Amino acid sequence: MADYSVKKISPKLGGERGTRNPNGPTSSHDLVEPMEFLYVEVIKALNKSVLNPITYACVPTVEITLGNYQSTTRGLPVGPDGAWNQVFAFDKSKADVLSVALKDGNTLIGKRNFKLAADIPSRVPPDARLAPHWYPISSTVEGYHMELLMSVWFGTQADEVYSNAWFADASTVPPNKMPNTRPKLYLSPRLCYVRVTIVSGHDLLATNPKRTPNVYVKIIRGEEPYQVCLKTGVSAGKDPSWNQDLTFVASESLEGTVKIRLMDIIKPSEEQCIGTLEIKLSDMAALKVPGAAPALFYDIKPPGNTYPEGDTRRFTSTLKMRLATDQSYHVFDECIHYCSDYRAFAKGLWPGTLGKLEVGILGATGVPKLKNMNHDRSAYVVAKYGNKWARTRTVVNNKSPKWNEQYSWDIYEMCTVLTLGVYDNHQVLRDDKLNDVPIGKVRIPLSLLQWNRIYTGSYPILVLGKEGLKVSGEIQLAVRCACPPPTLIFFPPSYAFAMAPFRLLLPKSHYKSPLGLPQVDKLQSFAMDVHCQNLARTEPPLRTEVVKDMLKPKSKEFSLRRTKANLHRLNKFYAWLSSKYGLLDSKIRSTTDNTPKWITFVVCFCVLWVLPHVLWLVISLYPLCPVGFIVYEACKILMECYRTRNGLGPPPPLVLFDAKLSMLDLPNNLDEIDEEFDASPVDQKILKMRYDRLRDMGADGMVFLGEAAAQGDRVYALYTLCMNSTILRICLMVLLYVVLLAYYYCLFEFLVKACVTISVFRWVNFTFARLDLPSALKNYFRRLPTNEYLMM
Numbered sequence: 001m002a003d004y005s006v007k008k009i010s011p012k013l014g015g016e017r018g019t020r021n022p023n024g025p026t027s028s029h030d031l032v033e034p035m036e037f038l039y040v041e042v043i044k045a046l047n048k049s050v051l052n053p054i055t056y057a058c059v060p061t062v063e064i065t066l067g068n069y070q071s072t073t074r075g076l077p078v079g080p081d082g083a084w085n086q087v088f089a090f091d092k093s094k095a096d097v098l099s100v101a102l103k104d105g106n107t108l109i110g111k112r113n114f115k116l117a118a119d120i121p122s123r124v125p126p127d128a129r130l131a132p133h134w135y136p137i138s139s140t141v142e143g144y145h146m147e148l149l150m151s152v153w154f155g156t157q158a159d160e161v162y163s164n165a166w167f168a169d170a171s172t173v174p175p176n177k178m179p180n181t182r183p184k185l186y187l188s189p190r191l192c193y194v195r196v197t198i199v200s201g202h203d204l205l206a207t208n209p210k211r212t213p214n215v216y217v218k219i220i221r222g223e224e225p226y227q228v229c230l231k232t233g234v235s236a237g238k239d240p241s242w243n244q245d246l247t248f249v250a251s252e253s254l255e256g257t258v259k260i261r262l263m264d265i266i267k268p269s270e271e272q273c274i275g276t277l278e279i280k281l282s283d284m285a286a287l288k289v290p291g292a293a294p295a296l297f298y299d300i301k302p303p304g305n306t307y308p309e310g311d312t313r314r315f316t317s318t319l320k321m322r323l324a325t326d327q328s329y330h331v332f333d334e335c336i337h338y339c340s341d342y343r344a345f346a347k348g349l350w351p352g353t354l355g356k357l358e359v360g361i362l363g364a365t366g367v368p369k370l371k372n373m374n375h376d377r378s379a380y381v382v383a384k385y386g387n388k389w390a391r392t393r394t395v396v397n398n399k400s401p402k403w404n405e406q407y408s409w410d411i412y413e414m415c416t417v418l419t420l421g422v423y424d425n426h427q428v429l430r431d432d433k434l435n436d437v438p439i440g441k442v443r444i445p446l447s448l449l450q451w452n453r454i455y456t457g458s459y460p461i462l463v464l465g466k467e468g469l470k471v472s473g474e475i476q477l478a479v480r481c482a483c484p485p486p487t488l489i490f491f492p493p494s495y496a497f498a499m500a501p502f503r504l505l506l507p508k509s510h511y512k513s514p515l516g517l518p519q520v521d522k523l524q525s526f527a528m529d530v531h532c533q534n535l536a537r538t539e540p541p542l543r544t545e546v547v548k549d550m551l552k553p554k555s556k557e558f559s560l561r562r563t564k565a566n567l568h569r570l571n572k573f574y575a576w577l578s579s580k581y582g583l584l585d586s587k588i589r590s591t592t593d594n595t596p597k598w599i600t601f602v603v604c605f606c607v608l609w610v611l612p613h614v615l616w617l618v619i620s621l622y623p624l625c626p627v628g629f630i631v632y633e634a635c636k637i638l639m640e641c642y643r644t645r646n647g648l649g650p651p652p653p654l655v656l657f658d659a660k661l662s663m664l665d666l667p668n669n670l671d672e673i674d675e676e677f678d679a680s681p682v683d684q685k686i687l688k689m690r691y692d693r694l695r696d697m698g699a700d701g702m703v704f705l706g707e708a709a710a711q712g713d714r715v716y717a718l719y720t721l722c723m724n725s726t727i728l729r730i731c732l733m734v735l736l737y738v739v740l741l742a743y744y745y746c747l748f749e750f751l752v753k754a755c756v757t758i759s760v761f762r763w764v765n766f767t768f769a770r771l772d773l774p775s776a777l778k779n780y781f782r783r784l785p786t787n788e789y790l791m792m
Contacts, residue, residue, distance in 0.1 A: 002471055006653040007458040009476055011362055014156075029158045031360030031454065031478040032404040036092040036156060038116065039165065040064050042073060043132050043149040044083035045102060060146065061103050064088050067095030069168035075175040089165035092116070092154060102137045102146055109144045110137030114152060122154040129160075157404055163393075170396045173428045179540040180427040181380075181394035183405060186542050188387045188531050189252035191331035192345040193523065194221075194281065196248075196258065197322035198232050199295055200241040204317050206264050207272055212236060213264045215274070217319075219246050220259040226529045234265060247519070249331055249526040251534055252345075254281040260319070262300060275300035275317055284323040288346045290512040293324035328509040332520055333527035334384075335553045338417045338443055341386040344507040350412065351503060352496030355451065355483030357409040357418065359383060361392055362476035363402040365458070367439060370424060378425040379439065381475070382542070384550050385409040385418050389535070389542060394425040399473075411446065411481060415505065418444045421550050422461055422475060427543075435545045439463075440472045444479060448654055455479045457653040466677045469664045524553060560694070561672045565663045588764055597764040604760045608753045706788070713786035721784070 014034045045060040062073045062084075071088045078084060090098075098114040112135055114120055123130060132151040137144075155161075163183050170181050198217045206213040217232045230246040250256070262275035277300055285293040300317040327345040334340065343350050367377045379401050380394040388409055395401030421441045426434035440461030449455060456479075461472045484493045492498035504511070515523070528551045535542040588596050618625060659665040664673075675690060722728045742751065761769075774782075 002469075004460050004462065004469075004471070004657050004659050006460070006656060007474070008650075008653045009456050009458050010650075011456055011476070011478065013360070013454075013456075013478060028408075029156070029406050031358055031480060032157070032362060032406050034156050035402065035404050036154060037159075037162075037165075038066065038090040038092050038098065038120065039153055039155050039159065039161060040088045040090070040098070040100070041132065041151045041161070042084050042086055042088065043151075044079075044081065044085075045146055045148045048145050048147055058104050058144075058146075060109070061105075062148065062150075063101045063103060064090075065099040065101070066090045066097075066168065069094055069171065071166060071168055071171045077175075087161040087165040088168070089162070090168045094168075098152065100135075100148070100150070102148055104144070109146055112137060112148075120152050120154055123159070124156065125158050125160065167393070167396075169398065170394070170428070173396060177427055180425065181378075181396070182540075183393045184391045184538075184540065184542075185407070186389040186391065186535055186538055188389065189534055190345050190387060191333060191527050191530060192250050192252070192254065193326040193329050193331060194248050194250045194258070194284070195293075195322070195324050195326050196230075196246045196260075197293075197295075198242045198244050198246065199320040199322065200239065200243070201235075201262070201300075202239050202297070202318045202320065204238050204240065204262065204274065204300075206266075206274060211266075213238065213240075213274060214266075215240050215262055215264055217242065217246075218261040218263055219248075220261065221248050221250070221256070222533070226533045228526060228529075247523060249523055249530050250281055250325070251530050254325060256281055258323075262317075262319070273303045275319075276303055277301065277319065279323060281325065284325050286327055287324045288327050288348065290328060290509040293322040295320055295322050326509065328507055329515075330507055330510065331527050332524050333531060334419075334524075334551045336520075337554055338419060340384065340416045340418065342413050342416070342506055343386075344509075349507055351500070352412075352494065354411045354414065354497050354500055355481055357385060357411050357446065358406065358480045358482055359390075359408070359418065359420075360406045360478035361403045361420070362478060363400065363404065364422065364461075364473050364475045365400045366471075367399045367401070367422075367461075367473040369399070370437060377439065378428050379422055380425055381420055381422050382546055382550060383407060383418065383420045385416070386412075389550075391542065394428065396425075396428055413505070414446050414481075414500065416446050418446065418479070419550060420444075420475065420477070421546070422473075423546055423549075436543050438546075438549045441550075442475060442477075442656070444477075444654065444656065446481060449479065449481045450651060451481050451483045453480065453651045455651055455654060459656065462657060464664075464673070464676075466674045468670055468673055469659070521553070527551075555676070557676065559672075559676045560690075560697075561663045561669060561676065565661060568661065568663070590765075592767055594767055597766055600764050601761055605757060608757060710786045710788060713788075714781055714784040717784040717786070718781070 011033050013031055014029050042062050042064070045062065047058050047060075064071045069090055071090075073084045073086060076084050076086055096116050098116060098120070099111060100114070101111040102109045121130065130151045130153050132149050134147045134149050137146045137148055165182075166178060167181075170178065173181060196219055201215060201217075204213050204215060214234060214236045216234045219228075219230045221228045228248045230248060232242045232244045232246065235242055257278045257280050260277040260279070261273050263271045264274045265271045277298055279298070287293060297318045297320050300319050325345075328349060330342050330344050332339065361381050361383065364379060364381075367379055369376060376397045376399045378394050378396045379398070381392045381403065383390040386409055390405075390407040392403040392405050395403065419441060420443075422439040424437040424439055426436050440463045442459045442461060444459075456477070458474045458476050460474050463470050463472050483497065486493040528548060531551065532544045532547045535547055536544060588600055591597075663669060671690070722732055
């Protein structure tokens with residue numbers, strides 16, 4: 001069986017704060033391993049041939065060689081002053097000599113060599129960047145005398161040129177595809193619900209004045225391919241009524257318009273527009289508290305401003321609507337189970353920040369090749385939390401890429417999930433029509449993390465397919481939830497931090513005017529399209545297929561495997577309850593020795609009836625005794641925490657997947673997994689086999705439901721019998737009267753204690769009071785009639 005656990009690793013994290021010293025100082029790159037690069041910044045080349053000037057235009061190019069790696073400025077865009085302004089990055093350990101050659105086309109002009117150990121300085125931010133230097137290139141061909149403006153230094157991924165550098169492993173990538181390989185941060189705009197309530201129409205006229213219009217309202221928002229079109233029901237008459245909500249999603253800045261069309265259905269296959277209206281989103285009422293917008297009348301313009309023949313009215317058709325941007329809701333743009341944010345659109349409704357989520361993406365191992373491909377994957381990672389997306393650089397043709405990039409996010413809620421997706425960059429190829437291929441995803445719930453602890457581990461990248469569960473490599477991560485130190489020791493750092501577990505998870509509008517689950521699912525697909533549209537406008541764009549894969553909701557299709565897994569979860573819970581009860585039952589209830597039974601009963605009796613009087617007596621004689629005891633225990637606990645807080649070792653690896661709980665550890669359930677990915681239609685033989693299997697499983701459920709229904713029938717029969725039988729009704733009234741008297745004239749505390757004492761006495765099952773046969777009441781209840789005989 002494959003190993004799906006998170007493996008513990010011990011990386012040499014940068015700075016002084018790492019797994020060995022989690023309380024050391026923090027920095028922007030303390031969760032990654034330092035990677036040393038040789039940076040070569042090539043700015044421009046000048047032709048200073050004076051004695052023997054060149055009679056033709058010189059088109060210089062620079063070739064940089066380090067070991068087996070080579071990069072060139074050929075194909076790079078040239079600025080107006082003939083400058084490249086490009087930084088090249090090489091792995092420091094690949095060779096000992098750096099060679100920079102200047103060429104005119106294919107003609108070598110000159111070359112300059114640098115010894116890595118002696119000629120190249122090191123730079124670590126926040127040191128200022130090295131000033132570029134003019135290097136004369138020795139002329140090897142008569143007529144050339146060139147100077148090259150460049151700078152060379154050793155640096156790490158903390159260097160500011162890292163994000164724009166051309167790495168040597170990507171030298172085969174075309175220059176126009178190079179921006180698709182660089183690390184980037186993307187901020188997706190906040191999303192808002194736009195609610196259009198179509199109340200009614202007034203004085204509507206069809207194109208033909210002799211017929212009554214049969215109208216529905218159509219709302220259009222956006223442009224293709226992300227256009228949203230919503231429709232109301234059909235209503236007939238000149239004054240139709242709908243009272244229907246149409247809701248869609250808009251992004252931050254709320255620009256654009258909503259197009260409203262009144263469509264008249266002339267025939268089942270023919271419809272005609274009889275009125276139009278365009279409203280800007282910025283003109284709609286902004287709702288920042290739960291409620292409804294005011295209903296207003298809007299004039300409807302006929303299409304093309306051409307009124308129907310014979311229309312001599314002095315007024316126009318109107319449409320009564322409520323238009324609002326519901327800014328008090330959180331727009332679900334990802335699966336509810338993996339949500340990373342719960343904030344509303346309105347910033348005034350945001351809770352206070354709790355801390356920072358810091359993630360160091362170290363690298364990956366064992367990334368498999370794609371089928372029918374001869375080269376390794378060109379992998380990059382996309383991390384999403386809230387509305388901030390982080391994309392690492394692409395390591396070209398490497399099955400064990402190293403990124404060592406660190407990103408951070410603000411934390412507003414700990415009950416959220418960080419999502420990281422690994423993708424194969426196909427934009428580095430020369431075919432523009434290929435989409436990036438997902439390799440797998442890793443999700444980390446923040447609720448599993450402790451504050452200010454560094455979690456380092458190698459997380460398996462799991463992919464579930466028709467062939468079962470497969471591991472597509474492992475990704476190494478370092479994760480930390482950092483919060484500021486408290487002002488007083490053992491106290492929370494802020495009021496928002498202390499009240500975070502008790503505040504509302506969602507904004508108030510979700511509880512006062514909740515959205516239905518089908519509506520949330522529909523709006524989630526709208527939100528995904530809005531994100532794709534916004535992130536496609538960035539440069540370089542975050543690919544649409546990547547955004548959709550990161551936001552892909554959890555499948556709600558029927559799965560026999562997940563059904564059995566959910567049943568197993570319930571069984572596990574009830575087994576836990578029964579094990580706690582069975583532990584006592586095996587020692588006390590089932591034994592024939594009455595000694596432990598009497599001990600249990602006497603202890604229960606003393607706790608309920610004797611201990612309160614003893615405590616009252618102690619408090620009366622020594623009032624400060626309880627307070628002193630509480631203070632002593634509190635100080636003891638605080639001192640123990642203070643002694644151990646600095647000696648904490650690295651936390652254990654997280655548990656993010658359970659193959660047994662997911663029913664993926666069985667070798668004979670491949671058909672159940674294959675069923676989840678089947679598309680219609682399915683072969684009849686396979687369908688019949690699966691149907692028979694489902695029938696066998698449903699038989700036990702049918703019997704269980706029948707037994708539960710029979711018990712309900714007996715309860716109803718008992719009620720009917722009590723209502724029809726005079727003797728039973730009198731007995732029931734007398735019993736209820738006695739219970740009522742006991743409730744009114746006895747203290748509630750006394751009743752509870754008495755019930756608990758009787759229950760314990762009955763539960764310990766003394767041998768002299770043991771009754772192995774059913775009681776008279778059980779026998780009577782069992783004889784009550786059911787409706788089973790009425791069923792065929």
